[in-house]
Amino acid sequence: MKYIKECTIKPSHLCNCLNVRRASRAVTQFYDKVLEPSGLKVTQLSLLKHVNQLGPIAISELAKEVRIDRTTLNRNMKPLVDAGLIVISPGKDPRVKEVALSDAGKQATAKAWLLWEEAQGEIKEYLGEKDLATLVELLSRLEALMP
Numbered sequence: 001m002k003y004i005k006e007c008t009i010k011p012s013h014l015c016n017c018l019n020v021r022r023a024s025r026a027v028t029q030f031y032d033k034v035l036e037p038s039g040l041k042v043t044q045l046s047l048l049k050h051v052n053q054l055g056p057i058a059i060s061e062l063a064k065e066v067r068i069d070r071t072t073l074n075r076n077m078k079p080l081v082d083a084g085l086i087v088i089s090p091g092k093d094p095r096v097k098e099v100a101l102s103d104a105g106k107q108a109t110a111k112a113w114l115l116w117e118e119a120q121g122e123i124k125e126y127l128g129e130k131d132l133a134t135l136v137e138l139l140s141r142l143e144a145l146m147p
Contacts, residue, residue, distance in 0.1 A: 003034055003119070004126050020142065027123075034119040038112035044080060045116060047073075048101060048109045051086055056100040058091055080105070 012019050031042035040048070050065055051057065057065075063073045077099065080086045085105035091098040101109065124132050 003030065003122050030123075031116070031119050034122070035112055035115050038108065038115055040108065040112045042116070043076060045109065045112045047076060047080065048085060048105055049113075051099050052101050052106065052109055056089075056091070056098040058096045058098055059088070060096070062099055083108075085109075 013022075028042055035042055035045060038045075047062075047066065050062060054062065054065060059070060059073060059077075063070045066073065068076070077086060077088070081088060083104075084102055085108050087100050087102050088097050089100070090096070127135065
């Protein structure tokens with residue numbers, strides 16, 4: 001494994017929320033490290049992929065899709081707008097703003113996606129196919145707590 005060298009497993013905490021949050025932060029930091037050459041964070045790549053698949057899409061709809069509030073979404077989109085990776089423009093209804101990927105955004109997403117696939121492979125190798133499948137199932141069940 002290129003990025004995962006040696007891991008010290010920390011004891012779990014009694015609080016399920018804390019355990020999930022700690023794991024989430026560790027996984028996010030891992031993906032950010034792998035994506036570093038692209039200049040994107042995993043959260044930014046996720047937004048770009050959603051916009052690429054769904055766009056042009058209203059900001060409020062995108063917020064629902066990625067399960068974050070509009071204020072947080074706008075804050076997360078700002079660096080992507082500033083970098084010219086996404087474009088925000090009026091929708092069919094002028095009161096609604098829509099988000100779309102620019103050509104530069106499509107190129108940046110494609111380059112970062114190759115690194116993301118590398119990270120995916122390392123996680124799969126680290127956990128093993130069976131444990132990874134179990135993890136994905138458990139995470140889906142946890143996400144369903146708040147539909």
